Amino acid sequence: MLTESTAAGFSAKNARPDQPTPRRDKKLGAFLPLSREKLTDPVYERDYSTDLELPPFRPKNLTQGAIGKALQFTRADDAVLKSYGVPKNLLVEFRILSSPCTVVRDATVKAVDGLDAARSGPSSASRVVLTGPAGCGKSTILLQAVEYAVRQDWIVLYISRGIPLVNSSTTFVYDPRTRTYEQPEVSYEILRRFQNVNANNLNIPIHEDYPLDTRTLRKGDSLSSLVKAGVDEPAVAAAVLGAVMSELTKQTTRPVLLAVDDLQAMYRASQYRDPQMRSIMPYHLSVPRIILEIASGKKSFPMGAFYGAVSTSNTYFRMPLELSEALGIPFEGPSGPYEKRHPEFVEYAKGLRNVPVPAQLQIKEASSLFEVWAKDRALHSVPNDELFMAKFTEASGNPRDFVWKGLLSSFAL
Known part of the structure; x- marks a missing residue:
């Protein structure tokens, strides 16, 4: 009933010619x-x-x-x-x-009312996480908020499946310039979808020059041209995505919504491994780091909000202690004062507001x-x-x- 692009998650890979295409x-x-x-x-x-x-x-x-x-x-x-x-x-x-x-639902009205209130304020003041038991409708409420924002002419970046960003299902490469691991395939998909949804709202001048491999985007060029550069040249998609998010934190033309499902996956070690086979933390991956910086308020849109939703469908990426304590919800596991907490995750979870969805x-x-x-x-x-x-x-x-x-x-x- 839906298009092919709807069905495809960020973890989709091209099949090898010598292998049959999976059903x-x-x-x-x-x-x-x-x-x-x-x-x-x-x-x-x-x-x-x-x-x-x-x-x-x-x-x-x-x-x-x-x-x-x-x-x-x-x-x-x-x-x-x-x-x-x-x-x-x-x-x-x-x-x-x-x-x-x-x-x-009543939770739907509260979610869109929150967006109306956030329209004229910084996103650092409107950082919401939808919580609740399995099957209560968190993902549905988040989708409804995204639909509302798009139809109200917000600039919207919606990540409907957050786990593929950290489950080692796509390529990554170390960038010594930023000391992070870039995710070119994921970044390209995000830019392509972002361009399709926000095509009419990206006629906004950029604030600085951005030299790319084959050309340079100059100050005053449109944000649309910057996004298009990342779609046209997948090799630089990760750098372009970072530049686009940087520009969105500077522009004051339109409100911006960043919405992420499976948010809890950003607050524990990823399934990516470095050359020494150590787990890579999400804040060392280019896309999860962008999400964490907006979610924590370390970077903020001048107008807009951050909406997240947690899930319990994946037993590996369960709700972490740091996020549970920041949201003030019970943790299913040891949580005493001697339990180890990662200070980075504690910092990235500060200030998030818990909005429970009725069970x-x-x-x-x-x-x-x-x-x-x-x-x-x-x-x-x-x-x-x-x-x-x-x-x-x-x-x-x-x-x-x-x-x-x-x-x-x-x-x-």
Whole structure:
């Protein structure tokens, strides 16, 4: 249901010519829907292929009165889904549904209200991390905030999958000039997607000269031309990404949002190794270092915000002690005064504000979600109040469990 760029994460690599191309559904862990032309059985004749018809996801619809309503991400003009992609669990849901959609929650309204308040202030004053138990909807709330910012003409950099930045799935090379390890492939992908989403908002003059391998960007050239240089020359993409982020901390034309999912992965040793086989810390990798500097407030956008979300899906990149203590949430492990803490991570976590996402859906939020799946013919039995209450109770109101262990529990997905 989504484009190829949506499905691709930052960890994608080109297949070798002598190796067979892996099956796409196997690679993603998600099913691809059948085309309508193949649904020829008479059972499908009763208009089972009609797309959902819901109000579009627009900033004007994200009000207190809209809590509990379902909105649709329109694929025709949705640059976020096409370019930045979404976390894998959301990608699977969007593929099963005939059209990507979401439900407005109380946490959604609070998140976009926070963006409105941050529009005229520095990002160092608006550094938010969404926390909560597994499946409570942190990634969904973050995606909704990103969509809102894009449609409000913010400059937005959204990293929907943060773990591939530190799991040693892409190339890296040591740069003696900055004493960090550059990540050219990751930087190129970020710049390419950033350019696609923000094409209309990058006509901003840069503040200094930037000499590259084949040309020099002069002071006064547009930020768009700087981004394009990194896309046209992947070899210098890492240096260009650093320059772009530096320019965004100087410009005062538009507010900027940096949003990162899997943020907890930036606060522990990465899976990259140096020549002595020692783990490389994220602050020694070019892209995670950019994220940590903005998240900690060491660098700041004149107008804008930093939004992050933590996840529990990867057991290696679990919530670290330093980040847990900075956010004031319980740590699942030893946390006494004699437990080792990395001072660098403590510094990078200072000032982050914890915004807990409710563990349970409100009844009106859950009922709207139930209606979406019912209208899309995804339920295995007749939708009624008894089925709704049974599945809502079984899931204890948890959004992910309500859908996957409740509504879709009879499907072999």
